[in-house]
């Protein structure tokens with residue numbers, strides 16, 4: 001590749017038809033990327049290649065040197081096992097950035113991961129955001145993208161990204177309802193051909209379920225378990241108790257608070273229901289509120305086509321059946337529910353030239 005000075009010389013000679021210097025530079029070898037930056041996971045969709053990369057939204061930092069030294073799944077695996085001087089950091093909480101430097105580092109690390117690196121050179125990004133985040137949090141996202149080297153970043157509403165991910169167009173032919181159960185937030189939205197009709201955001205979601213399970217095991221069994229173990233119990237037992245009322249158990253390992261030794265315990269579906277249900281009720285309340293605010297004609301379409309469940313947490317066993325029973329509408333988990341927003345952001349890249357850079361809109 002030519003040096004910076006040589007490139008600049010060439011640009012001066014031949015920059016016809018390019019909208020900006022950065023566009024011209026970036027168009028060499030740059031792949032545009034659709035991004036879903038979430039509390040639990042970051043998902044990237046690479047235009048033209050249709051590739052999807054997913055990593056945990058987690059960093060490991062050495063508190064003595066103040067340096068990050070691991071990110072993604074590698075950092076997540078250290079949770080609960082790392083020595084004192086290591087902090088495990090989640091730069092997003094409840095769907096929004098709470099640690100700007102951490103988020104920028106994470107985004108940069110994932111995009112520039114060795115196996116991706118050759119593809120990206122000042123990429124253009126489309127990132128999906130939920131309407132639950134405010135302008136300060138939007139700016140934090142955009143600044144994280146700029147810090148990563150993006151030459152243009154466009155933010156699109158998460159339900160529109162989901163729509164694109166489902167059918168390749170942001171125009172819904174009829175009323176569509178999405179329930180997105182993520183790690184840090186739940187988003188319920190109804191779309192019509194004119195845009196978002198009604199939406200509701202809640203911070204009660206997957207990670208809060210894990211925390212509630214950790215607390216329950218500590219209080220009831222006097223055993224400390226990690227977040228990963230709690231998540232595994234949630235995945236194994238789901239909302240089974242509410243549906244079947246038959247006893248099922250799942251075993252896990254933890255540290256006894258009595259003996260200080262590792263122990264194996266059996267947690268029941270009823271245990272899980274006792275702490276997960278209050279969060280599920282909150283999700284059901286969001287769905288009910290959105291339905292109440294939706295015009296009857298659009299509701300008729302939703303009744304016909306069903307409620308689309310997306311986000312990793314929508315895979316909670318039995319959640320689709322419970323939502324169907326509560327609403328009276330068929331509810332179903334879409335294919336690859338945790339990738340749908342990134343796929344939609346990726347498909348929107350076809351129109352990126354028509355969008356303004358979202359940073360301009362914030363100024």
Ligand SMILES: Nc1ncnc2c1ncn2[C@@H]1O[C@H](COP(=O)(O)OP(=O)(O)OP(=O)(O)O)[C@@H](O)[C@H]1O
Pocket residue numbers: 037038039040041042094095096181182183184185186205206207231234235310311312313314315316317337338
């Ligand atoms: N089979 C499963 N059953 C229940 N929950 C699951 C399952 N698989 C993944 N999850 C949960 O999905 C959540 C992560 O979902 P997702 O990746 O969509 O979140 P996110 O986009 O990072 O979060 P947010 O959108 O809230 O910022 C985690 O809480 C995880 O435990």
